[in-house]
Amino acid sequence: MNAKDIKAVSEMKAELTAPPFVPKSTADREATKLKVDMEILEETGEMADGVEYVYWTFGGSVPGSFIRTKVGDEVEFTLKNHPDNKLPHNIDLHAVNGPGGGAASSFVAPGHEITFSFKTLNPGLYVYHCATAPVGMHIANGMYGLILVEPEEGLAPVDREYYVMQGDFYTKGEFGEQGEQPFDMQKAIDEDADYVVFNGSVGALTGDGALQAKVGETIRLFVGNGGPNLVSSFHAIGEIFDRVHVEGGDLINENVQTTLIPAGGAAIVEFEVDVPGELVLVDHSIFRAFNKGALAMINVTGEEDKDVFAGTIQEGIYLPEGGTIQSMPSDDEDDAKEETAAVELSKAEKMELGKKVYGSTCFACHQADGQGIENAFPPLANADYLNDDVNRAIDIVLRGKSGEITVNGKTYNSVMTAQNLTDKEVAAVMTYIYNSWDNNGTEVTEEMVRKVRKK
């Protein structure tokens, strides 16, 4: 039957979800008159540890609320612009057949709401975004999200579904610069992104925010790219996509390593997770992952399967980096960074600064709780190698390390790059590490760092 001829027989309020969650499948229901109620909020959020940014949002999150519809639905869309907002906004849904994707009909001033309607004709995963002048700025501040139009029978059932959306951000300060960071229009025009992130901020989907799965489950990710500028080379480290709905449409490709997601486009990726461990989702334009934040985690728990994976992680061939500029290991002593005499931080201050440095520099390899990645990156949590010799540890941070080492009885043969950090930052981050995760509580001073640097 032609989608236009499907009659909506009932009426219901749409379930909207904040990322990374998606509403339940539409497979069990008929086409309906679906009432979508969405509020636009301009609000301050955290782009990275200690970095504040003013986001403009659909529904209070970046990306905006996930909308799940099915073919033949008559969507009655109410867009509310919060009275405290400063700007008019609208919404362009790529799922709409009609002028401006609804943008012209949805232009709404602060303190007002507007209702328009459309019928979903084409199944697929679509981006929606604000299209008010200057369009790029509205998108760059986070005004995008995904709307799914399911086929009549619904998408095939899977064990878990998640919502992940990439976006690039342009701030006055460079990556990691602390404090409130305003949007930088010139950088946006130059397409010179400071942050490339999944779900609106660095670390949104790592640590406590990591996605969860169990061995043997099939995962479906609804992946979008809000842009405004950059195209994503979406990849899961340690997993092959069994099926990809290319560009969110009908075409299905199988056994895909990296799928391209255009700005203002989407893809549905599905895969069964075969072994326990952490899968790392990245934009494989790889500096974005390790230096600009485009990194997310899926925590897979369950039984090991040695037939599938015997324990030699190939991903060790990367030289994964944190946000700090790094150089290869070196015996050269000229690298020592000039240090201005400063007052030693208190232990509490070191813990605070150290946590931030860890988040931008160490975390990509050694992981949020210092657990490392087995066979690739040694753990820092309760680690004998670390606790045995503080000067050796300082030396590794300053000069890097390559070759075989044994940590907690396991052998690692990898490369750690020299970190371009100040003495203050090294003292802070190492104090943080030594005073976290059951380590021995050593407080590292700048003097200790200086001594090792001069060695």
Place this chain on the structure above:
Amino acid sequence: MFSKILSIVVIMFFSLISFGQKESMALIEGGTYIPLYGSDSMPVNVVDFKIDKYPVTNAEFKEFLEENPKWRKSNVIALFADGNYMRHFKNDTELKEGELQNAPMTNVSWFAAKKYCECQGKRLPTLDEWEYVGMASEKRADARTKDEYNKFILSWYEKPNSYNQEIGSTFKNYWGVYDMHGLVWEWTQDFNSVLISGESRKDVDGSNDLFCGGAAVGSSDLMNYAAFMRYAFRGSIKANYSVRNLGFRCAKSINKPNQ
């Protein structure tokens, strides 16, 4: 001889009046400027006029309400003010907790703002007058080509909740006028004389004089972006709307001697 004396007296009388206004209004010397709409980039002529140095405050508006009870929240006709009118007031006379007396009056409709100005013997500034004054930075009458000026405006546009600050808290411009940018949006007499369709990307095509292609499509010029956002905002409102971030100030034509 007698008429000469009379004319001197008349001149003195007028200068007394204008001295009184000197306190609150700034004299703007007219000129031509090219606004950022219209594909033909026609220069617009602005004649000398006066404009309030500061936006109208909550306290000033309260005084107006005392004398004009029909504009109070409880009395106002819905046609002239929507449900958000005076939303930051507890009742007809008192501000809500945390609202400053000396902050710009917002949540006010165009009708109410227009009436307020009329009661002061003034009027709302025209869009062109407002934009003309708005071009000025601290040092220059037209700073639109200056990066820092545009960055200041853009960074204000994206900062929420700037309305609850005292008037005068942003910069004093070339004309001695405060808070043109950085506090609140402001009503103009003909705010919707530049129509935009609500689909700003469509407004770039040739069939439409607004948001000309040169500015919207090809330009990477920051100054256009700042203006676009003002025009987009104006395009989204109607005269009975009351908006938390939208206030106003009044202007006055300068009477020619023979009028």
